[in-house]
Amino acid sequence: MPILELLSRAEKLKQAIVNISKEIDHHLLALSPTTDLDNYKKFLTLQYSYQVEVENLYQHVDLHKYVDNLFDRTRLPFIEQDLNDLKHPLPNRTLQPRCFQHTDFAYALGWLYVIEGSQFSATTLGKQVEAELKLNNQRGARYLAKASECNKGCQLSHLIDNLELSDEQQATLIEGAEQAQQRFKFYQAQFY
Structure with missing residues (x-):
């Protein structure tokens, strides 16, 4: 029996996107976002642009039914405060969101x-x-503090494993994750 058949749905999802996840992480770390303030501002600008794009997900009608405190999970206001702390202007919102x-x-x-x-x-x-x-959760690094508050990824894995999804929906789930990563890579290329 192939190993993939033994994996849970969330594990299959993780397996489907693991290579691009590693590529994104490696690229970000190679850019040393914490070595100086200019690099950190680029990092925040990248995160801001991506979070603007995904902000609608935190208002998603159906996700709200299944995901606890979805409205409170948004990190966009924290990035805005961090950029303001660092006297860095907010980037223009030029692209249409995908979600x-x-x-x-x-x-x-x-x-x-x-x-x-x-x-x-x-x-x-x-x-x-x-x-x-x-910088810290009071000045300039609120976004990182908010993002690391709790392990919400595991909560989503549990949800994904326990939802009833058709084969088509499972494929769409993976497609959504892949598109989210590709979109982040697009923003990465814009700012670095």
Whole structure:
């Protein structure tokens, strides 16, 4: 029996996107976002642009039915405060979002899985920002503090494993996660 058949739905999703996740993380770390204030501002600008794009997910009608405290999970206000602390202007919102309040549920869940899963790196980056740049959850690093508050990625994995999804919805879930990562890579290329 192939190993993939033994994996849970969330594990299959993670397996489907693991290579691009590693690529994104490696690229970000290679850019040293915490070594100086200019690099950190680029990092925040990248995060801001991406969070603007996904902001609608936190208002998604169907996701709200299944995901606890969805409205409170948005991190956009924290990035805005961080950029303001650092006297850095907010980037222009020039691109149309790919997800809306009524986007297909499985597709939106795939996007949310990627967004919430990115929190695991936030704890490490937050510690580096505090040590190297002397920023914290009161000034300049609210976004990282908010992102690392709790392990929401595991909550989503549990939800994904326990939802009743058709084969088509499972494929759409993976497609949403892949598109979320590709979109982040697009923004990465814009700012670095």
